[in-house]
Amino acid sequence: xxxIEQNSEALNIQEGKTATLTCNYTNYSPAYLQWxxxxxxxxxxxxxxxxxxxxxxxxxxxxxxxxxxxxxxxxHITASxxxxxxxxLCALESASKIIFGSGTRLxxxx
Amino acid sequence: xxxxxxxxxxVICKSGTSVKIECRSLxxxxxxxxxxxxxxxxxxxxxxTSNEGSKATYEQGVEKDKFxxxxxxxxxxxxxxxxxxxxxxxxxxxxxxxxxxxxxYFGPGTRLLVL
Numbered sequence: 001x002x003x004i005e006q007n008s009e010a011l012n013i014q015e016g017k018t019a020t021l022t023c024n025y026t027n028y029s030p031a032y033l034q035w036x037x038x039x040x041x042x043x044x045x046x047x048x049x050x051x052x053x054x055x056x057x058x059x060x061x062x063x064x065x066x067x068x069x070x071x072x073x074x075x076h077i078t079a080s081x082x083x084x085x086x087x088x089l090c091a092l093e094s095a096s097k098i099i100f101g102s103g104t105r106l107x108x109x110x
Numbered sequence: 111x112x113x114x115x116x117x118x119x120x121v122i123c124k125s126g127t128s129v130k131i132e133c134r135s136l137x138x139x140x141x142x143x144x145x146x147x148x149x150x151x152x153x154x155x156x157x158x159t160s161n162e163g164s165k166a167t168y169e170q171g172v173e174k175d176k177f178x179x180x181x182x183x184x185x186x187x188x189x190x191x192x193x194x195x196x197x198x199x200x201x202x203x204x205x206x207x208x209x210x211x212x213x214x215y216f217g218p219g220t221r222l223l224v225l
Binding site (some may be wrong): 044089100 | 152153159200205212215218221
């Protein structure tokens, strides 16, 4: 069956460290993968999109990698700040629908 | 960036009444709109996809007669929860994208509480 799994339900790290979140998928062959941020009681906000032919993409303190052999994407936040605390969702498109992982709740402690 | 609004942001209603939620794209044409439902501490569950001028396509397990979706214009879609019951209480979020876009843009969500 098709699955998108974000292995850590919650991640708690010290301010200034790099946060690394994992997204694994099975029985999909996505042309691209996306990462979103969701704050409590709010809709998700788009962060980054990475295509199957791209190994890495960066935006400010964010970095995403995409390994289609491992069927995995890693999402990194460098020099993390308390304001980065939120739930991060990976998503991929299948049959014209965007399917979301369960999310990782990231907490950055001062 | 592309902006999507939702109205109302929260609503409380009595069991058995109907509630309408509006989703608007403010600065782009939303040829496709999606409706999601999210329960506490869970991920977004797609309810239905609607293309402007067409009937919505519902996901398995979502009752189309209970969750009426209308996408009559390129900037507006509505979700009506008919005969709402307490188990319909949830956070409803819409998203939209134009033709050819890979990314969809989300509204701020509507919290529904059915008493």
